[in-house]
Amino acid sequence: MTGGAPVIENVTTGVYCFPTPAPEADGTLSWESTTAVTVQVSAGGETGLGWTYSAGAAAGLVNDKLITVLHARDPLDVAGAWTAMHRACRNLGTKGLAMQAVSAVDVALWDLKARLFGRPLGELFGATRGQVPVYGSGGFTTSNDDQLAEQVDGWRAAGCSGMKIKIGQSWGSDVVRDLHRVRQLRALAGANVELMVDANGGYSPGQARRVGAALDELGVTWFEEPISSDDTSGLGLLRQALRCDIAAGEYVSDIYDAARLAPVVDCLQLDATRCGGYTGWLRCAAVAAAHNLQVSAHCAPALHIPVAATVPNLRHLEYFIDHVRLEPLLLQGVPEARDGVLHVNTTAPGHGMTLNPAAEEHVVN
Numbered sequence: 001m002t003g004g005a006p007v008i009e010n011v012t013t014g015v016y017c018f019p020t021p022a023p024e025a026d027g028t029l030s031w032e033s034t035t036a037v038t039v040q041v042s043a044g045g046e047t048g049l050g051w052t053y054s055a056g057a058a059a060g061l062v063n064d065k066l067i068t069v070l071h072a073r074d075p076l077d078v079a080g081a082w083t084a085m086h087r088a089c090r091n092l093g094t095k096g097l098a099m100q101a102v103s104a105v106d107v108a109l110w111d112l113k114a115r116l117f118g119r120p121l122g123e124l125f126g127a128t129r130g131q132v133p134v135y136g137s138g139g140f141t142t143s144n145d146d147q148l149a150e151q152v153d154g155w156r157a158a159g160c161s162g163m164k165i166k167i168g169q170s171w172g173s174d175v176v177r178d179l180h181r182v183r184q185l186r187a188l189a190g191a192n193v194e195l196m197v198d199a200n201g202g203y204s205p206g207q208a209r210r211v212g213a214a215l216d217e218l219g220v221t222w223f224e225e226p227i228s229s230d231d232t233s234g235l236g237l238l239r240q241a242l243r244c245d246i247a248a249g250e251y252v253s254d255i256y257d258a259a260r261l262a263p264v265v266d267c268l269q270l271d272a273t274r275c276g277g278y279t280g281w282l283r284c285a286a287v288a289a290a291h292n293l294q295v296s297a298h299c300a301p302a303l304h305i306p307v308a309a310t311v312p313n314l315r316h317l318e319y320f321i322d323h324v325r326l327e328p329l330l331l332q333g334v335p336e337a338r339d340g341v342l343h344v345n346t347t348a349p350g351h352g353m354t355l356n357p358a359a360e361e362h363v364v365n
């Protein structure tokens with residue numbers, strides 16, 4: 001850091017669209033591209049980079065509402081900036097889209113702070129481990145047999161000991177194919193891989209109980225969003241009825257959402273690009289710890305490494321195929337999973353990643 005107290009001078013946003021190689025779907029949504037919204041914050045001659053997977057409107061929200069409260073602030077006071085941004089969004093609603101915008105800024109602010117100190121972000125957070133376990137994730141309901149086999153090969157090459165596919169096809173309308181694909185995953189992955197499934201809220205409560213019983217028989221250990229995560233009492237009943245772990249939390253926006261879900265899941269999922277950046281993720285992980293729960297980082301693998309390495313109650317990090325493909329297109333310095341782990345950056349300042357100039361071709365105007 002150079003002399004004098006730096007202040008936030010500049011905040012810029014970018015919107016990037018990355019098409020998927022083929023149309024993709026889970027139990028309740030289909031898509032053909034992923035939109036990444038980046039935020040860069042500059043102070044004291046350094047620039048921090050954050051991002052979220054959202055809609056272009058998140059960049060609009062940063063430009064319309066958040067830049068004003070960030071201007072000329074102390075870049076080292078990340079918690080103060082977080083609170084100011086949260087307050088600025090009061091009338092818009094502080095969850096969902098608004099919190100995705102706050103998340104991208106918060107990640108940029110932490111990256112900036114670490115760069116101002118010239119230290120890796122994991123060191124700033126007090127990372128307690130040098131590597132973070134990952135599990136392979138993808139297996140879209142639109143995938144054919146060859147595509148699933150190819151994904152499993154990729155996860156095996158990365159050393160993943162857990163693999164997750166999407167089920168609940170078309171709002172739970174094809175349970176026969178769902179269970180067939182789980183058996184197929186077992187056949188492809190082998191006996192020692194932990195089988196995980198994600199229904200993205202596609203089943204009704206009774207259906208989820210019946211499918212869950214079949215999953216228990218197939219040795220599945222992780223049943224993610226069997227029903228809508230808004231149905232907390234339903235999740236609680238499923239948690240009691242099934243052997244497999246019930247997981248949810250990818251839409252958690254804040255500590256209040258985390259506190260609502262924590263009593264009804266076996267593992268709380270948290271997404272730093274949605275729950276308030278690194279600041280919000282660490283706070284929500286503490287809520288999980290107060291319920292004697294582990295947390296699992298949802299998607300955005302490269303982004304999550306510094307905080308995932310910091311909390312003692314981490315189970316794993318989701319190595320989601322769409323984001324694994326996208327991250328090197330958007331960023332430079334993205335680490336690759338090997339032997340089932342992602343290593344924590346211990347040398348480069350900040351999270352160690354910068355915008356990839358080649359991402360320019362994906363800019364949305």
Ligand SMILES: [Mg+2]
Nearest residue numbers: 198200224250
């Ligand atoms: Mg999910």
